[in-house]
Structures are given as structure tokens and as C-alpha cells.
Amino acid sequence: MSKHLNTPLAEPTTSAEMEPPFRFALQRVRDVRAHDEDRAKEQFAASLSQRVRGEAMLRAVEERLRDARRQSALAQPAVRLTGSQLVAEQAWVERLERKRRDAVANLERCEAELRKRREALTEASRRREALDQLAARQRDQHRREWARREGAELDEMALRAYARGRAA
Numbered sequence: 001m002s003k004h005l006n007t008p009l010a011e012p013t014t015s016a017e018m019e020p021p022f023r024f025a026l027q028r029v030r031d032v033r034a035h036d037e038d039r040a041k042e043q044f045a046a047s048l049s050q051r052v053r054g055e056a057m058l059r060a061v062e063e064r065l066r067d068a069r070r071q072s073a074l075a076q077p078a079v080r081l082t083g084s085q086l087v088a089e090q091a092w093v094e095r096l097e098r099k100r101r102d103a104v105a106n107l108e109r110c111e112a113e114l115r116k117r118r119e120a121l122t123e124a125s126r127r128r129e130a131l132d133q134l135a136a137r138q139r140d141q142h143r144r145e146w147a148r149r150e151g152a153e154l155d156e157m158a159l160r161a162y163a164r165g166r167a168a
Helices: 013-017 027-070 083-167
Strands: none
Touching (some): 027 083
């Protein structure tokens, strides 16, 4: 039996052959920022839903107001109404106009909230993406470093093999 085959290696071959897993030092911070981004997405979706409901409410009020104006005695000259009926009809139209103004104001509030949530989502995404880019750069650096080490080990092994061949 050869003397070289029985000698123990300084370290197991598996540890020298396998690249250790990449560990991003700021992973917890990245996870928190991803969570913040998810929360911002949920809040944006809720604001978007609120705006859609506000638009639907405005459309409904405007439709009721159009119907009220179309059915108004003033729009139909052949219909005769008493003074109290005209006053009641006018009060109804004014109430619908107030509801329309309220719906427009509500929609404007929803739009402002939606803009605010969109900005918060953009900022949260930007902050998370910055850490993702840093992690990608560090992961690439980690791979390059281990490729360099592996190349150096292979070169060393080749030199040893060459030296053994020359010694024989």
C-alpha cells in the first residue's frame, strides 16, 4: 500500500469543496422593510377600495339627482302642482345636491388618502429594494471570493502534483 494513500488530510474534502452559504448581515432589517412594504400595499389597497366605493356613491347620487330633475314639475310644464308640492320637490332636489357635494368632498378625501398611501408604498418599496440590491452585490462578492479561493486551491493542487511528478 502506498504511503500517500494512508495519510489523513488536514481537513475533510467536503468542507474544502463546498462553498458556505451566503448570509446577509442585514437580513432582519430587510425582512422588517419587506413587512413594512407589505403593510403599505395593504393600506394602499384599502384606500383604493375606499375610493372605488366613493366613486360608486357619487355616481349613484348623480343618477338620483338627474332622475329628480327629469321628473321635476318644472321639466314637465303640463303637470300642475300646488305651492307646497313645489317647495317639497325643490327641497328634495336641494337635499340631493347636498349629498352630491358631500360625495364629491368624500371622493376628494379618498383621492388625497390614496396619494398619501401611494407615496408611502413607493418609499417602502424603495427602502426594501435598496437592501435587496446591497444583498445582491454582497452575494456576488461572496461568490467571486469563493471562486477565487477555489481557483487558488486548484492551482496549489496542480503545483503539488507537478512537484510530485518531477520528484519521481
